[in-house]
Amino acid sequence: MGGWAIAVHGGAGVDPNLPHERQEEAKQLLTRCLNLGISALRSSLSAIDVVELVVRELESDPLFNSGRGSALTGKGTVEMEASIMDGSGRRCGAVSGLTMVKNPVSLARLVMDKSPHSYLAFSGAEEFGRQQGLEMVDNSYFITEDNVEMLKLAKEANTIMYDYRIPTVGLDTCSAVVESPLQMNGLPISVYAPE
């Protein structure tokens, strides 16, 4: 046996002009989550419990795009989704279209452990979360000033784009909306801006 190991991520596709203090903030959050997971592993928590514990921490911090601080829909609302999978027995649970569940990953875990299904979405998922006694909050809890600003810019640029940065137009990175002839599923590739 090779011992325990853990990895966390907060999203791919980072604006190269991200201010230094934001970079430090992100590193501190990632370090805090790693340490949370490491002490859980040292206390012999199982892998499935540790991934849920760490993702809950990431959902509760507004820095990354999940839970509080989620990207906004074109209507200015939040619709969250999550999934979890246990390699032992390949059990899994997933949820989509959540608007009030404080920690979506915990609802995905309940779908895996307490429901006969592997994926619940929208009102059915929220109803199940309520039945299971999960903490529910108003949709406004998930909306941050930064993201309201971001949505405004996305609308002005008439595009779908990064969840946590305002690409400097013309910057040749995958954060900017680079007009590319490339198509995917019949749409310009720039529509599929990285999350």
Next chain:
Amino acid sequence: TVGCVVVDSEGRCAAATSTGGLMNKMTGRIGDSPLIGAGTYACDLCGVSCTGEGEAIIRGTLSRDVAAVMEYKGLGLQEAVDYVIQERLDEGKAGLIAVSRNGEVAYGFNCVGMFRGCATENGFMEVGIWE
């Protein structure tokens, strides 16, 4: 999007991913994160969590492919991650993190940066953003 992958001291792997999706997305849009085999996968060999262009990750069944090339091509964890990032994304941009039952940790991405952190029982620990 956020994610975590873990292998515990008994060699059991797990993965979890959570997201708000894309800024200015259509209501009702479902991305890769909740799709098992696309944004999230775990089996007895490894655990994987992906982030980036959801539609590209879905079309490439990215997380399952890491496990598949380990299983069928006998690749090691980092080789499998590199192979999938290079060969499965077409023009899409994405990143992923992975652990193996042998206590290894790996990550890969083909765009500008990925917020990530990793640690192993033998004391290795790294937190990074850029290449």
